[in-house]
Amino acid sequence: MEDQILEILALQKTALLRLSTSSAEERIAKLRKIESYLLLHKEELCDVMYQDFKKPASEVVIAEMLGVKREINHTIKHLKSWMKPASVSTPLMLLGTKGLVQYEAKGLCLIISPWNYPFNLSICPLVHAIAAGNAVILKPSELTPNTSSFIKKMISSLFDKSEVAVFEGDATVSTFLLEQKFDHIFFTGSPAIGKVVMAAAAKHLTSVTLELGGKSPAIVGPDVNVEEAAAKISWGKFLNNGQTCIAPDYLYVHEKNYFSFLQALEASVETFYGSNVAKSKDYARIVNRRHFDRIASLLEDAKEKGAQVLFGGITDADDCYISPTVLTNCTPDMRILQEEIFGPILPIMSFKDEFQITADIRSGDKPLALYVFSTNTEFNNYILNNTSSGTSVVNDCLIQFGHNELPFGGVNHSGIGKSGGHYGFVEFSNQKSVVIQRTNLLKNFYPPYSVKVRWMIDFVLKWL
Template sequence: MEPENIDINATLIDQVFALQKEQALKMRSSTANLRIALLKKLLDWITKHQEDIRRAIYADFKKPYPEIDISEIFVVTSEIKHAINHLESWMKPKKVSTPLTMLGSSSYIHYEPKGVCLIIAPWNYPFNLALGPLVSAISAGCTAIIKPSEMTPHTSALIRRLVEETFDKALVSVFEGEIEVAQKLLTKPFDHIFFTGSPAVGKIVMKSAAEHLSSVTLELGGKSPAIVDIQADLKDAASKIAWGKFVNCGQTCIAPDYVLVHRAVQIPFLEELKNQIKKMYDPSGKGIEKSKDYARIVSTKHLKRLKHLMADAEIKGAQLFFGGYVNEEENFFEPTVLTGVTDDMTILQEEIFGPILPVKPYDDLKEALDFINSKPKPLALYIFSKDNNKIQEVFSNTSSGGAVANDCVLHFLQNELPFGGVNNSGIGKAHGHFGFLAFSNEKAVLKQRIGLTASKPLFPPYGLANKKIIQSLLKWF
């Protein structure tokens, strides 16, 4: 029996961290072929165990299998394939031009792995958001420790099994557990930390990283708006907003958090929205609760938080346009649409992260943009309009991590685009080449000739000739 004063988790974390630190030194000279082989092992495991992945995620919050295939498995496998196809070119040193003042020298950027990395994953897309960053870490030649969410224990256990069956623990390791495990991990001097979660916890992670001057990628969230212009195709906009909002039961960091709709089209838009929700989740008219295509809220705690948001809004005058039914025993929260929302309601102040959609009218575009700009910068922004000038006006006069015209969420699946937030919604970018860069140090390398160089005439002692050269530099270069 172990003595009570010995912390087993802390001891094991220390041991694994030491192993990974040693392995990270070896990985500095790893080739593209070696990293690609590791990625292929990961891809092979996922391909062979798709049913296990589906069952684990479904067990955590009854996520429909097709949603799991699209938003969990496909996202990761496409990320792996994209990295395999491009890794060799990403790793090549990048030559840069030589200015006249550096005549005789040559320079390039060398991409070296940062080293030992920590990936803290959330519960809402527990497989995707743990394995996606791992793909980038492996591509960059890093070692990694993954802390999956304790809120999705079945998926966390599966991720641990995947890692143990695929990688040596000196390369990749998983630590399950409650918040105490994350706190212990954050005391270690990681070379990079990749965190996905709320802005509040992101601040805690950043403070811990600052103790060791560890670099961070923070994928956070915020209130991502959707604007429905007077010239929008209302049926098209309603269907895409309904899907983007209610997929995964609204538990998506880039889901439309609220809709700003032009007052002239508010009523027909709401009717289209109601029709699209029924079409997706209640085509037989038996009730959304019986739908096999609608997930559940991840926990009772989260369900209660959403109920409080609803109660606060209704007490302050919001009207229930659609939905609102809750079954606490099943963690079921019906797709819900609220109108008559005002700025003093908590639902317009905090990220909802659930299947409640407030709809607020506006009279002119400037009013909508002023409302968006009065809030912290969101992770995503959506505009629905047939008018390209209006779309460009929105993009030019707002700041967000990503922006999409006439659709929702899809930019996450575009591996050629950087994914991430700005300020309150995140720091740093992920996916594809941008994920590779997040886990890499872009080392500046300059090679100088031996003997006479362009800089030697500037060496002291500073006589008249030196001073004339320096003055010429200031004037002409």
């Protein structure tokens, strides 16, 4: 495997100039090939993702395929304009010059993708990298082996290895890849592994995009449609069995709506998945036994420290099944309020005023997402202005990931860099500044520094 990686790296390095100088039409043709393959092999992709963690076919289409297709179509529509050098205004001191921002490919890129949305979070960064004119090595997750094999087969059939190559395998493969010198690394995963990736990149001064996670709060204010908010939060939390980096991780509900919201939340879960969730065809499973054990231990720790199970709490280790679970009476000493849950358990706490909860949110690491539900604009603005997060949504969940015109990414602990649409193209590009000199007015400041020159320098200092 190591010899194969080194061989492909050498091959891709020889192709960098050809790729970086390729036209928009050539790059668009590559993206169209991905889209065509995706639509042609829809059923196969649904099958492999069900094999990996019983992901419902509808969720594969909505959360995996649709996201990739929309990203491809958006990129195709705008790529020609993105690739053009962007003109900038000229400062008075440099009159007679012209300034441009020229987008050039970063070069050799490594994409390390996660298991929770294994297709979407592999191919969307790849779309951006191809659009920017890079060569790519893609390392999909070993925790979803069937999907990873599908991705490798797809890429092998569509691309020459000098352009895009896929390497499967466990953490040892990722470790070896990270030891090599890349021009950019795009990693999606946990903050803990993100630190490892960043440390490895630092040895080569390689730029990174880290799409991480963290504890994303949701806040239900006093002025809200309780049933509608409950349905949206239930969908955002339990989609993909809670294994979503931007899922609501814990919830504050205003005391005015606390009990009615709990009732509405339980009703929405039954509406989505029926009275026996384990038999629902629309509910995925935890990806493997190790992650099941981790989430189950969070649940047991919370119960031992006084948390009450409002509904759910049913587990089946053999099936990696954890039912949609809501906990009340949660306290800060519980691990479930300290660690990212990444599963179908939702701790809920009541609050009286927004001042305390924003202070609580600020006391922790900055989350990837923050959700606020209220029809009161003043309340919403207070929450947004007094917290920091990578993304925020008012009166819904998860939808920011599908907005092609907005940057997606975290802040500090929850991530570095942005992706999505034009921001993804820029992330895989070097924004090279170009100044074209047409009239050299600066010659008036050349030495010797006569009285006249010194007067001009003082004038510039004062007025420009």
